[in-house]
Amino acid sequence: MSFEYAPAPESTSIVKLKPTYGLFINGVFVDGEKNFSTINPATEAHLAHIAEASEADVDRAVRAARVAFGSWSKMRGSDRAKYLYRIARIIQERSRELAVLESMNNGKPIRESRDVDLPLVAAHFFHYAGWADKLDYAGLGENPQPLGVAGQIIPWNFPLLMLAWKIAPALAAGNTVVLKPAETTPLTALLFAEICQQADLPAGVVNIVTGAGETGRALVNHPDINKVAFTGSTEVGRYIAQAVAGTNKKVTLELGGKAANIVFDDAAIDQAIEGIVNGIFFNQGHVCCAGSRLLVQESIAETVLGLLYERMKNLRVGDPMDKNTDVGAINSAAQLAKIRELSDAGEAEGADRWSAPCTLPEKGFWFPPTVFTNVSQVHRIAREEVFGPVLSVLTFRTPDEAVEKANNSPYGLSAGIWTEKGSRILEMSSRLRAGVIWANTFNKFDATSPFGGYKESGYGREGGRQGLEPYLKAASK
Amino acid sequence: MGLTSQAAASTFADETRTNASLTKFLHGLPGVDQVGADERAAMLSTRSIKTSAKAEGIDLAISMIDLTTLEGMDTAGKIKTLCAKAQRPDPFDPTTPSVAAVCVYGDKVAQAKSYLTGTSIQVAAVATAFPSGRASRAVKLLDTSDAVAQGADEIDMVIDRGAFLEGRYLDVFEEIQEVKVACKSAHLKVIFETGELRTYDNVRRASWLAMIAGADFIKTSTGKVAPAATLPVTLVMLQAIRDFHNAGQRKIGMKPAGGIRTTKDALRYLVLVKETLGDAWLTPDLFRLGASSVLNDLLMQRKKLQTGAYSGPDYVTVD
Secondary structure, three states: OOOOOOOOEOOOOOOOOOOEEOEEEOOEEEOOOEEEEEEEOOOOEEEEEEEEOOHHHHHHHHHHHHHHHHHHOOOOHHHHHHHHHHHHHHHHHOHHHHHHHHHHHHOOOHHHHHHHHHHHHHHHHHHHHHHOOOHHHOOOOOOOEEOOEEEEEOOOOOHHHHHHHHHHHHHHOOOEEEEEOOOOOOHHHHHHHHHHHHOOOOOOOEEEOOOOHHHHHHHHHOOOOOEEEEEOOHHHHHHHHHHHOOOOOEEEEEOOOOOEEEEOOOOOHHHHHHHHHHHHHHHHHOOOOOOOEEEEEHHHHHHHHHHHHHHHHOOOEOOOOEOOOOEOOOOOHHHHHHHHHHHHHHHHOOOEEEEOOOOOOOOOOOOOOEEEEOOOOOOHHHHOOOOOOEEEEEEEOOHHHHHHHHHOOOEEOEEEEEOOOHHHHHHHHHHOOOOEEEEOOOOOOOOOOOEOOEEOOEEOOEOOHHHHHHHEEOOOO | OOHHHHHHHHHOOOOOOOHHHHHHHHHOOOOOOHHHHHHHHHHHOOOOOOHHHHHHHHHHHHHOEEEEOOOOOOOHHHHHHHHHHHHOOOOOOOOOOOOOEEEEEHHHHHHHHHHOOOOOOEEEEEEOOOOOOOOOHHHHHHHHHHHHHOOOOEEEEEOOHHHHHHOOHHHHHHHHHHHHHHHOOOEEEEEOOHHHHOOHHHHHHHHHHHHHHOOOEEEOOOOOOOOOOOHHHHHHHHHHHHHHHHOOOOOOEEEOEOOOOOHHHHHHHHHHHHHHOOHHHOOOOOEOEEEOHHHHHHHHHHHHHHHOOOOOHHHOOOO
8 A cells, every 4th residue: 555645736726916016106006117027936937027116116116105204103103003913914814825926936835835934924013013112112212213214125035024024123113115025026025015005004104116136226225215124145235235335324134144053963863854954945945044054063974964865855846836845946047057056066176966866847947955965164065155955064073163164154144053962052152153043943933033144144133122123213312 | 582673682782781781872862852853743744635645545544553442341242343343444335444453451352363263453452461561570471471372463561661760771671571572473562651751752762672672563652641642752753763773673663542533643643654764664564553433534534535525423333
């Protein structure tokens, strides 16, 4: 008797796509001059035409936000909270629709968009709704003031979750926003715009301008925004830092990472294996805080790798809409090319490549879960962010060596520690230069917990009380 | 003692020489992080088992059931209906597989055997002062040999949890070894009563202890203590079985028992086995479900898959 999982596809019928989506400015959708196509990366099928916002469109959006700021910032916090609670509840009610659309446009498995992304999105709105009338306790003294109009640019790896991280605290603090979703994943942000309409959010409080790099540039450089919040590549982050230098704009940047996931010889091995898998293959490794460098103590390296390979053979790679899929599609042809280039470089530099045996679909963008062993610190795959399902394995002999290797990176976003020894967790976490450190777990997010990086991983914190600070200033005395 | 389990015992001769050496070995096993184990089990329970997978899983699950009655009020009549049900779980559909075994108290073995003559269904007997295990070793061994003499094909013994929790691992080890000898050719399932051992570290230690002592199967619970089988406890035991096999040892079987009531529950256990040990363990020789009420739910779901309509509890037999 056999027992093979039959296809268990989540129906996409709940999503009603329009042929064309305009820009969401001042509470209504307006046409753009030019459109671009957005696709499903798992099939390369066209999904919808999306307006590309020009500099003039961005200007209109910023003006709308400026006008809305007048009343939104003066509204009682408890009233702003009502809108945010309403949005949070609508997100929960429409979570299946949002999850399906997220997987269609991003390529991530429906299990993750359903069980991770959407619950966190709602949680962020609920969390910051609760803050809206308690800003006196945000850490900036009594009666802190909003900044004004925030220009927000988000990446394609967690489209709706990054939107929530940006919009929820900004609105709770009394700011208005112009948000640009990533070029390849605009659809859930546009559905969110419809939710703003459904929630009767005052016009202009949230504006969504779709487009690519030029649209983002126009937003960052607009003279009438007070704050830039960006999540994305370190390269663009550098440009933004330069562009706003010498202006009054406040900036937060959440950039790349090359996190060390450190496994000690006294770790709970089976759970560490799950943590390694979750650390690098969650969301196809399209995670800025992914545990892309496995640092494993030499004495158990062989055991850990043996179990890891066995475990990876069970990863189900394929159709993101199948409820049993563990690893979905790479988000774009460009990202796939980058992953391939770095992986080829890894091989060329002398590391050993192993990929989980799996049959990849013919259409769409796919990369098998891959492990590199015999990796040295000098290899590109040990230093550069792959942003894909590629794990580099390095070994260490002592805790000091682990710290040294983990910190030997221009990045410092996250790190993981696996040991059954509590004192070692405390000691290691005080020495690791990373914004988020997970102990005996990985890729855990919570609306109440601040998130952000050291060094080239950026600055500023999102989430929790700390996540309000970038959107507030102390009352002028 | 069978040849293979003898080999295991000799491989671990140093570890099992004294209580101190056995303690050192068991406490040297990698720890289990409870949060992580719970999460993994929860993630696997989200697997969506539909259509053909569900049909395969239901038949597989039925064929793996140890159909059980362990009551003071068990009568010859009860054993008879149970054995009839074991052979033909669904009287209206002869394509329904029979279950793997019936599981009874030792004094009911002869009756069960007589009702199952000529079938491939095994008779399992609980022994060793089940369910508490609170009797002298002599009584436990007699309990075992008596059931074997009555014709039991399988013995489900309980470990001495008191001794285990006191750290007298060698006593537990030797008792399992002696029961194994008393089993002769009967297969030995070793019950830990994980609801009393409580921690996953204990569950992993008990698993190794039983495997090196000669268990053919390791089993979660008696069904008389709550919590009985859970998914994470089963996961930890399956991982121990995997590690034992990776160490060059025999394939050990697994039996979660108690608290498995619905088809969904049963399928979740099969998923756990498939993704931890692989398809090689998806056979009644290496995996059993200790349960009784789950059978009727499996039968109802089976009929629903075939006919598209849910017939309800009046269309399956109450035994």
